[in-house]
């Protein structure tokens with residue numbers, strides 16, 4: 720079966736038990752219109768949070784909002800390019816004007832970058848695009864989210880890194896550099912605000928079945944098999960599995976966890 724078909728089959732969102740652990744809280748998810756971000760937005764809503772979905776593509780963003788409303792939850796879409804400071808500032812302002820503040824932020828938006836070429840062939844423009852979205856975008860989000868959380872005296876941020884933030888790999892120098900950078904930025908910010916009620920962590924997924932992976936691997940069954948074999952559990956991960964780890968990092972259960980980078984990787988990094 721081709722990868723796309725497998726993803727279509729497995730992309731049904733996991734049904735959560737409604738525990739309402741985030742009831743009346745406000746959660747922001749960047750890149751919440753697709754893949755991992757959409758699963759995180761749905762998971763927050765299923766646990767009772769009001770969700771602000773931020774992303775560039777409006778139609779898919781409204782789709783996530785519709786899915787949340789069908790579940791009986793509350794959500795609001797804000798069109799945002801995370802690489803642009805004014806838009807990120809407006810995104811955080813929308814959390815306050817729509818729902819009165821911000822409790823949790825998942826800075827998930829990211830791009831794989833194209834084309835996949837060796838370091839010496841990588842173009843400056845392609846480098847800038849990946850770094851601007853994946854690394855500067857995460858910093859800009861934290862820059863505007865943190866003051867809102869400090870105003871409440873508490874908050875949790877989860878930044879989306881990758882196993883590519885912990886080990887090297889070929890044909891994606893900007894992606895690997897950006898995801899390593901996300902871990903560095905997470906640690907620095909976690910230290911700065913540790914005594915002020917903020918916890919800031921990162922998650923590091925291995926290969927997860929999303930549109931990003933379809934774009935990267937579609938049509939190359941040998942590569943799919945090679946990547947799959949690199950995961951000791953013998954399969955790729957699902958967006959809902961990254962959502963589970965992300966929500967845990969935001970939860971009271973992780974009250975003593977900050978500055979941590981959590982692999983969600985089926986054993987990939989063992």
Ligand SMILES: NC(=O)c1ccc[n+]([C@@H]2O[C@H](COP(=O)([O-])OP(=O)(O)OC[C@H]3O[C@@H](n4cnc5c(N)ncnc54)[C@H](O)[C@@H]3O)[C@@H](O)[C@H]2O)c1
Pocket residue numbers: 749750751752753754755756773774775776799800801802827828829830831852879880881882923924925926927928929930931932
């Ligand atoms: N799928 C994987 O195997 C995998 C593994 C490790 C880490 N990640 C990371 O997970 C995150 C989500 O990726 P995904 O796999 O769900 O892919 P995806 O392509 O489905 O989602 C990427 C999301 O980022 C958004 N985005 C991209 N550029 C943006 C910008 N400038 N402003 C606002 N939003 C922007 C897209 O609109 C989309 O919602 C990314 O940061 C990615 O690097 C993915």
